[in-house]
Amino acid sequence: MQEALTIGQLAARSGVAQSALRYYERLGLIRADRTGGNQRRYHRGELRRVAFIRIAQQVGISLDEIRAALDSLPASRTPTAEDWARLSTAWRERLEEKISLLVRLRDDLDGCIGCGCLSLRRCALYNPADELAGEGPGARLTLPR
Amino acid sequence: MQEALTIGQLAARSGVAQSALRYYERLGLIRADRTGGNQRRYHRGELRRVAFIRIAQQVGISLDEIRAALDSLPASRTPTAEDWARLSTAWRERLEEKISLLVRLRDDLDGCIGCGCLSLRRCALYNPADELAGEGPGARLTLPR
DNA sequence: CCTTGAGTTGAACCTCGCTTTAACTTGCAG
DNA sequence: CTGCAAGTTAAAGCGAGGTTCAACTCAAGG
Numbered sequence: 001m002q003e004a005l006t007i008g009q010l011a012a013r014s015g016v017a018q019s020a021l022r023y024y025e026r027l028g029l030i031r032a033d034r035t036g037g038n039q040r041r042y043h044r045g046e047l048r049r050v051a052f053i054r055i056a057q058q059v060g061i062s063l064d065e066i067r068a069a070l071d072s073l074p075a076s077r078t079p080t081a082e083d084w085a086r087l088s089t090a091w092r093e094r095l096e097e098k099i100s101l102l103v104r105l106r107d108d109l110d111g112c113i114g115c116g117c118l119s120l121r122r123c124a125l126y127n128p129a130d131e132l133a134g135e136g137p138g139a140r141l142t143l144p145r
Numbered sequence: 146m147q148e149a150l151t152i153g154q155l156a157a158r159s160g161v162a163q164s165a166l167r168y169y170e171r172l173g174l175i176r177a178d179r180t181g182g183n184q185r186r187y188h189r190g191e192l193r194r195v196a197f198i199r200i201a202q203q204v205g206i207s208l209d210e211i212r213a214a215l216d217s218l219p220a221s222r223t224p225t226a227e228d229w230a231r232l233s234t235a236w237r238e239r240l241e242e243k244i245s246l247l248v249r250l251r252d253d254l255d256g257c258i259g260c261g262c263l264s265l266r267r268c269a270l271y272n273p274a275d276e277l278a279g280e281g282p283g284a285r286l287t288l289p290r
Numbered sequence: 291c292c293t294t295g296a297g298t299t300g301a302a303c304c305t306c307g308c309t310t311t312a313a314c315t316t317g318c319a320g
Numbered sequence: 321c322t323g324c325a326a327g328t329t330a331a332a333g334c335g336a337g338g339t340t341c342a343a344c345t346c347a348a349g350g
Binding site: 055056058059060091092095096098099101102103105106 | 200201203204205236237240241243244246247248250251
Binding site for chain 2: 337338339340345346347
């Protein structure tokens with residue numbers, strides 16, 4: 001079992017293009033050692049980072065946020081239990097939020113089958129922003145951006 | 146209660162910039178009538194469309210897919226129950242997928258608190274791609290792209 | 291009328307997340 | 321050694337999803 005992976009190997013194993021891997025490195029999401037001839041050699045641990053990156057991306061988290069999260073990780077040293085807890089907790093909240101947004105969307109969509117509400121009628125999802133018609137300026141749809 | 150909204154009012158009420166609303170119109174996501182002087186006047190129903198668009202976007206659905214979904218809606222005519230069912234069903238699947246991905250990520254992250262696995266240890270989330278080390282080419286992480 | 295704020299357009303520009311290209315260099319097998 | 325696949329870089333390009341800008345027009349009040 002060899003220690004280091006070439007970029008081609010990491011690309012094949014992770015399913016991520018080499019160009020994307022180089023891009024991630026520029027952004028500081030992953031790192032690589034260099035051979036005498038300046039070629040990248042990846043520790044196997046990078047495979048996990050890449051997997052993490054792709055999964056986080058899948059759920060709509062930006063590379064910048066992912067980098068921030070990865071940065072707060074053991075930079076190869078002892079991973080303080082507190083550091084872990086902080087990272088995990090912060091992410092858990094973001095995930096909970098996204099999950100409930102999705103669940104709401106799904107359920108509301110379900111509730112709409114056959115009722116026609118998406119076009120013009122009362123529907124849980126659409127009302128919050130609207131039933132505050134009247135005249136006042138307020139009534140803003142405040143989605144967590 | 147006035148019928149039509151100006152673009153400024155729709156922007157204020159929906160929390161979406163005017164430029165974005167014009168952009169959505171170009172893409173065919175929303176529509177507006179015009180005054181004699183060529184200004185846009187929106188039906189209140191557009192507010193719901195906009196809310197729908199932003200929520201769907203939030204969960205990572207592209208404007209193109211959103212447009213496709215909205216297109217299959219009652220274009221102000223009778224919304225066949227079948228049309229509704231088809232749209233709802235298709236979206237439900239996409240949402241279920243996304244939800245389970247998020248739940249997995251959240252739970253795996255939870256399981257990691259304090260164990261240090263994100264850096265280099267065994268972790269449910271990272272293993273699928275890695276424990277297939279050996280030498281063979283296979284072992285691709287196949288995320289639904 | 292005149293002014294002022296709100297609206298109009300097309301075109302240019304921006305950020306993100308990559309991919310492609312050109313012009314080389316390395317690593318390794320024969 | 322030669323040859324060739326695999327690697328390197330910087331820079332340009334791309335598609336999505338907008339924003340900004342310049343140069344106007346419209347609507348409403350005084």
